[in-house]
Amino acid sequence: MINMVRIQPNIVKWYRINGRDFPWRHTKDPYKIMIAEFMLHRTKAEQVVPVYSKFIEKYPCVKSLFMAKGNDIKKFTAHLGLHWRSRHFIESVRYIIKKFDGKFPDDYDELRKIPGIGEYIAGAIMTVSFNKPAPVVDSNIARFINRYYGLNLDGELRRKREIIRIAYELFKYKNPGLFLFAIIDFTAVICKPRIPLCQNCPLEKECENTEITLCKNKITRPNQQQKKQEGKKYQKLEMDSE
Ligand code: SF4
Secondary structure (H helix, E strand, C coil): CCCHHHHHHHHHHHHHHHCCCCHHHHCCCHHHHHHHHHHHCCCCHHHHHHHHHHHHHHCCCHHHHHCCCHHHHHHHHHHCCCHHHHHHHHHHHHHHHHHHCCCCCCCHHHHHCCCCCCHHHHHHHHHHHHCCCCCCCCHHHHHHHHHHCCCCCCCCHHHCHHHHHHHHHHCCCCCHHHHHHHHHHHHHHCCCCCCCCHHHCCCCCCCCCCCCEEECCEEECCCHHHHHCCCCCCCCCCCCCC
């Protein structure tokens, strides 16, 4: 695996200077991480902040949410257009109380059994709350891996075995939770979907991205012969911002 050791420190260094600050990034409490992730589903983080803060103030722990009335929870989820997800809030804490006596398990497979907790949320809890590596892959992280390693995979990248395997390796960092926050921001701001800001990227020198070549004011695609040259890195020149 190429340059694995350089990725984490470089992205974390970038994050320490440029990263965003959210209330759920100041806690390791798995309950709060779960609530934040439920709310962040298809919703902008900035929109989630006030709702999350009020929710945590009212329901600061598993037990308090367990005691809550369904209609009260719906008032919060309705703010985010997540009315249909309110059952995740209720069913997850019911399960945690019943199966784990209110304490989150530090095991990926056990976390996955909790209603509403999918692969991504389980991975987020493992890395942030329990400081353990897990393959945390969303579409942004998958796109970054595909580009950086020049994999040229198509389709639903976050489901590809090779991407998941590399993600798991990436999160074997001394502080996987910090790395998660860092790569979330890095892939949203620098290695972004349409036109990545390669000229501002701390990984630009070793990136194997063969999918697009960034030139002045335009994107050109490499031909087949160029693509075949393993490890070929195309010159990235100044580009206009999006
Ligand atoms: S150099 Fe460009 S494509 Fe490669 S990781 Fe950085 S932003 Fe993404």
